[in-house]
Amino acid sequence: MRKILFFISYIVIATCTFAQTKSLPVDSIPKGYFVTHSRAELMQKFSDLPLGIKVNDSIPAIIQKVEKYLINYQPQKKYPDDVFAKEAVLQAFISFKEGGYGIGAILADSKGKIIFKGHNSQIQKHRSDLHAEMTLLTDFEESPVSKQYLNIYVYNPGLTVYSSAEPCPMCFIRLASARVNTKYCCPGPDDGMANRVDCLPSSWRDLAHKYPCKKDQSSPVLQKISHLMFFSYLLDNRGPK
Numbered sequence: 001m002r003k004i005l006f007f008i009s010y011i012v013i014a015t016c017t018f019a020q021t022k023s024l025p026v027d028s029i030p031k032g033y034f035v036t037h038s039r040a041e042l043m044q045k046f047s048d049l050p051l052g053i054k055v056n057d058s059i060p061a062i063i064q065k066v067e068k069y070l071i072n073y074q075p076q077k078k079y080p081d082d083v084f085a086k087e088a089v090l091q092a093f094i095s096f097k098e099g100g101y102g103i104g105a106i107l108a109d110s111k112g113k114i115i116f117k118g119h120n121s122q123i124q125k126h127r128s129d130l131h132a133e134m135t136l137l138t139d140f141e142e143s144p145v146s147k148q149y150l151n152i153y154v155y156n157p158g159l160t161v162y163s164s165a166e167p168c169p170m171c172f173i174r175l176a177s178a179r180v181n182t183k184y185c186c187p188g189p190d191d192g193m194a195n196r197v198d199c200l201p202s203s204w205r206d207l208a209h210k211y212p213c214k215k216d217q218s219s220p221v222l223q224k225i226s227h228l229m230f231f232s233y234l235l236d237n238r239g240p241k
């Protein structure tokens with residue numbers, strides 16, 4: 001009798017555990033992680049990741065360690081957007097390395113081929129509009145390669161923008177105007193627009209619902225690095241004073 005009870009308990013526990021595992025979202029990082037308030041907090045988060053960064057590392061040392069980790073990072077099959085997230089975060093890193101804000105974006109076609117890349121250039125080019133997604137879309141639309149992918153200014157179905165961070169209101173509207181789907185690597189609880197669609201005027205709201213902007217399915221380490229790239233301006237207080 002005891003053996004039967006033990007067996008039944010085992011089946012119940014195993015079933016519940018399986019159900020829980022199955023229903024766990026890919027993104028199980030607490031939302032609070034995605035807001036960083038100080039340089040000390042940023043350095044602590046850097047040192048908690050497997051990048052070999054110490055809390056007292058200099059900016060050149062941080063650059064060297066992040067670059068080495070990202071270049072060697074192998075996208076993981078269990079995270080279907082990892083290949084694209086890696087490229088978007090690499091773009092974020094390039095901007096950070098140039099002395100700019102650490103946000104990047106890429107454009108992929110329906111077969112998963114990456115056709116264009118861009119990154120934030122506000123500091124580099126002294127332009128208030130050059131967020132990563134704006135740079136990506138503007139440079140792409142002005143390039144000869146875009147002709148086969150655009151209907152005047154509307155993007156062909158199947159194209160997807162992958163951003164390293166949740167788009168802000170300006171970029172969110174630009175992406176909706178281009179009628180392109182978007183996925184982003186790290187959430188922006190304090191600045192992102194993806195979860196505030198219902199605040200928009202009705203025609204923009206309807207357009208945004210048609211061309212959704214969603215959280216991607218990328219590995220936790222890439223999500224965390226993309227967040228730290230976003231807040232990397234805290235390292236040297238770069239940007240307007």
Ligand SMILES: [Zn+2]
Pocket residue numbers: 131132133167168169170171172
């Ligand atoms: Zn933006």
